[in-house]
Amino acid sequence: DGGITQSPKYLFRKEGQNVTLSCEQNLNHDAMYWYRQDPGQGLRLIYYSQIVNDFQKGDIAEGYSVSREKKESFPLTVTSAQKNPTAFYLCASSIDLWAQPSEAFFGQGTRLTVV
Amino acid sequence: QKEVEQNSGPLSVPEGAIASLNCTYSDRGSQSFFWYRQYSGKSPELIMSIYSNGDKEDGRFTAQLNKASQYVSLLIRDSQPSDSATYLCAVNTYPNFGNEKLTFGTGTRLTIIP
Numbered sequence: 167d168g169g170i171t172q173s174p175k176y177l178f179r180k181e182g183q184n185v186t187l188s189c190e191q192n193l194n195h196d197a198m199y200w201y202r203q204d205p206g207q208g209l210r211l212i213y214y215s216q217i218v219n220d221f222q223k224g225d226i227a228e229g230y231s232v233s234r235e236k237k238e239s240f241p242l243t244v245t246s247a248q249k250n251p252t253a254f255y256l257c258a259s260s261i262d263l264w265a266q267p268s269e270a271f272f273g274q275g276t277r278l279t280v281v
Numbered sequence: 282q283k284e285v286e287q288n289s290g291p292l293s294v295p296e297g298a299i300a301s302l303n304c305t306y307s308d309r310g311s312q313s314f315f316w317y318r319q320y321s322g323k324s325p326e327l328i329m330s331i332y333s334n335g336d337k338e339d340g341r342f343t344a345q346l347n348k349a350s351q352y353v354s355l356l357i358r359d360s361q362p363s364d365s366a367t368y369l370c371a372v373n374t375y376p377n378f379g380n381e382k383l384t385f386g387t388g389t390r391l392t393i394i395p
């Protein structure tokens with residue numbers, strides 16, 4: 167059963183803690199992305215990776231970090247430097263943005279709340 | 282200027298009518314264009330992709346692309362209450378040489394009125 171799996175679905179973080187959100191795909195996709203969505207807002211790009219061991223900052227990378235050690239995995243760490251981390255986090259993947267078709271598919275999301 | 286712009290709505294359409302959603306983009310080099318549907322509290326779901334100028338039809342959905350005018354639209358015919366959702370336009374953009382990313386608009390909230 168191919169797809170993109172994000173875990174956990176809900177996550178609660180205390181002030182000052184780092185937390186890591188998991189994203190795994192078995193679609194053999196090269197490109198992976200992390201987006202943040204705030205209530206009533208669109209998707210803002212945090213980080214993206216077009217190939218293993220390489221990733222690029224998106225529009226709102228401050229306070230976040232990623233790694234891409236395996237093709238299947240692209241974990242996102244929300245650090246204590248991120249001042250307003252409460253949001254809905256979405257991971258997506260696509261075959262390769264340079265190819266067509268290059269549709270991106272999303273996981274089910276992780277809802278992070280700071281308590 | 283935002284990279285991808287959409288009217289935030291809300292857009293209200295009677296059941297059975299045609300819903301028309303519009304999106305403009307700023308990067309003239311963009312080659313790939315997508316429409317996603319997002320229900321409240323859920324992740325976005327891809328409903329249409331278009332790469333060439335003109336129309337592309339899939340069931341009740343038609344995507345239209347005009348690269349010269351830098352706009353892409355989505356028509357939903359015979360609108361159903363289940364079409365009530367937020368529709369996100371996404372476009373590939375090039376922040377710098379060798380890098381390409383997928384940029385989303387803020388979405389248009391569509392409500393189908395029974």
